[in-house]
Every structure is written in structure tokens, then in C-alpha cells.
Amino acid sequence: MDEVEVRASETFLTIRCPSCKKEWKRNRKRFERIGSKYVLTCKCSCGEVFKAIHNRRRHARKACIFNGTYLHESTMKRGKMSLKDVSLSGAGLKVHSDVPLRVGDVLIVQFNMEDEEDYVVKQGVIKNVRDNYVGIEFFEQAHDKEILGSFLRE
Numbered sequence: 001m002d003e004v005e006v007r008a009s010e011t012f013l014t015i016r017c018p019s020c021k022k023e024w025k026r027n028r029k030r031f032e033r034i035g036s037k038y039v040l041t042c043k044c045s046c047g048e049v050f051k052a053i054h055n056r057r058r059h060a061r062k063a064c065i066f067n068g069t070y071l072h073e074s075t076m077k078r079g080k081m082s083l084k085d086v087s088l089s090g091a092g093l094k095v096h097s098d099v100p101l102r103v104g105d106v107l108i109v110q111f112n113m114e115d116e117e118d119y120v121v122k123q124g125v126i127k128n129v130r131d132n133y134v135g136i137e138f139f140e141q142a143h144d145k146e147i148l149g150s151f152l153r154e
């Protein structure tokens, strides 16, 4: 049976059928806890049966202060930002410019981690905006092997 990682918000987990790509939400209470993972066996209306997996650790946010820049994709405007918290699946940014940012906009963020020379570059969609604090969800979750992954394991 296929195992599919879910996308997580505070209360709901978004399940995506690996076959027809249909999405739906389930309350996290409906998932069964197995070790550090939460698992729900799903049957899609297309007939596909798969296990939805929520690995909490992947989504646990860790506080940080990493400075960098962002590129607002639709206007191609750049601004300065600092990363205030990060997980493998998203980040919270404090932005230092007045490009109007809205939920659903796409940002490419680039930042330097402590003691690392290389930049980390991630693309994500804005999930919430509060004053100059912006929460984004990465299009591609970071892997454990990336430097972001080792930072989150520390």
C-alpha cells in the first residue's frame, strides 16, 4: 500500500490521493498514533487505497534567527527578511520591506544558516500574514539530509 505524507495545518491534515491527486482534509484526531507517526488508511472516491502518514517531527517548528532575502514571485520584488522559525515543511519570516504580501502569494526565500557558507533556497506559498510576520509552506519539504534537516535534529 502506498504511503503518502500529509500537509499539516494547526488543526487539519490535508490528504492527497496519490492516484487522482484529489485533496481533502481530516482532523488530526482521526489519525492513529504509531511511534512518532500518525497514520490513517484512506480510500479515495477513485478507488485508490493508501496510508496517509503524518510525521509530527517533520512539521515541528524550531525557533531561529537566520537572515536573508525573499523574492516575491508575482512582482519580482526582493526584500530583506529574517527567518524566525523553521521546520522541514515551512517557515515563519519577519519581512523588512513594504511589498504587499498576501495569502497564496509565492515567495522564494534565501537565507544563511549559522556556521554555514551555503545559502538555503526554498520556494513556498504564503499561508498567513500578520503585520510583518509571514508564514509560508514549502512546495518541497526539506530532506533530513539537507543542512536544514541537520539543524532541526540538533
Ligand SMILES: [Zn+2]
Pocket (backbone or CB within 6 Å): 017, 018, 019, 020, 021, 022, 044, 045, 046, 047, 048
Ligand atoms: Zn483518488
